[in-house]
């Protein structure tokens with residue numbers, strides 16, 4: 001989070017129209033030719049389609065559409081029998097001249113991308129498998145539209161979760177071991193009995209996050225993430241920690257949950273540090289994902305989401321909160337970690353400000369697992385800025401976090417483990 005109050009720009013909202021005609025005229029689609037200007041007067045160059053990035057899985061896809069500048073757009077989902085399609089109309093005369101749509105992987109949930117010229121700009125049509133849920137988000141810097149399509153989840157391998165997720169005498173470990181041997185082999189990268197904790201050190205590379213004097217958020221959260229990985233290896237060998245980055249590199253917000261999904265994570269935690277104008281404000285905050293907001297979380301999400309106006313995404317994200325399946329588990333993890341930290345961080349006099357709050361953090365959207373965003377302290381508070389540079393403090397944070405995760409895993413059957 002950065003220290004400044006976000007400037008409130010008058011962003012006009014993208015015009016979002018739902019329910020267009022069910023039969024979409026798609027015969028005119030495929031490649032376009034140059035738009036011919038109909039006047040001789042000098043005009044600003046039309047916005048162009050610059051990039052389409054695909055993050056493909058066999059049951060979902062995230063599509064990032066990036067024009068050369070912000071444009072008005074509308075979109076809709078058109079239901080078919082076994083297949084659905086979504087179109088997005090980019091307006092303001094946007095042209096896709098010379099743009100070649102990316103190739104779709106053979107086993108992708110996305111079947112095809114087609115581009116077509118429209119009177120007002122360019123239509124992108126995405127043919128997908130059967131869509132169960134979708135999200136549309138608008139992100140800034142650079143301005144882009146992120147669309148998630150999610151189909152029915154593919155059943156995970158039956159023996160995937162074999163750890164002690166259930167308290168009680170239900171089965172002895174040996175019996176469980178025996179049962180696993182007869183089951184289908186898990187994917188090679190997923191070790192048996194392991195709980196995959198995906199830790200996302202916020203920011204990185206060209207994005208330092210909060211900066212105070214010589215301290216940068218991106219460095220502190222990376223050091224903490226590495227500490228979590230190191231302590232897990234010793235203290236909780238059945239928790240496998242995966243980092244979204246383990247060096248100083250830039251990863252777009254929309255790619256981070258994708259990394260977690262590709263590792264089939266069981267919990268996704270994005271780590272940040274906070275700042276505030278009043279230097280006496282200090283403490284730790286844990287957030288799960290939801291779309292309720294108050295003035296404070298509004299400001300926080302604007303900063304962490306790198307956007308200037310929350311309205312520009314609240315209206316779109318409400319199409320569906322795909323993460324609702326995991327909200328209960330996310331809250332359990334947040335509470336457990338928050339309570340642990342009350343103990344492990346007590347010697348450092350750290351206050352746990354809140355673990356009950358939800359907020360709409362882009363980085364968590366699309367994660368198909370419980371997910372949290374944690375602000376581990378305020379760089380604007382001199383005491384916290386100092387202790388956040390100490391190994392002992394990072395170890396206390398890491399230990400509390402991991403012990404809490406292990407505890408939740410022992411006491412609860414998580415949604416991801418249910419058939």
Ligand SMILES: [Zn+2]
Nearest residue numbers: 001202209272
């Ligand atoms: Zn941050």
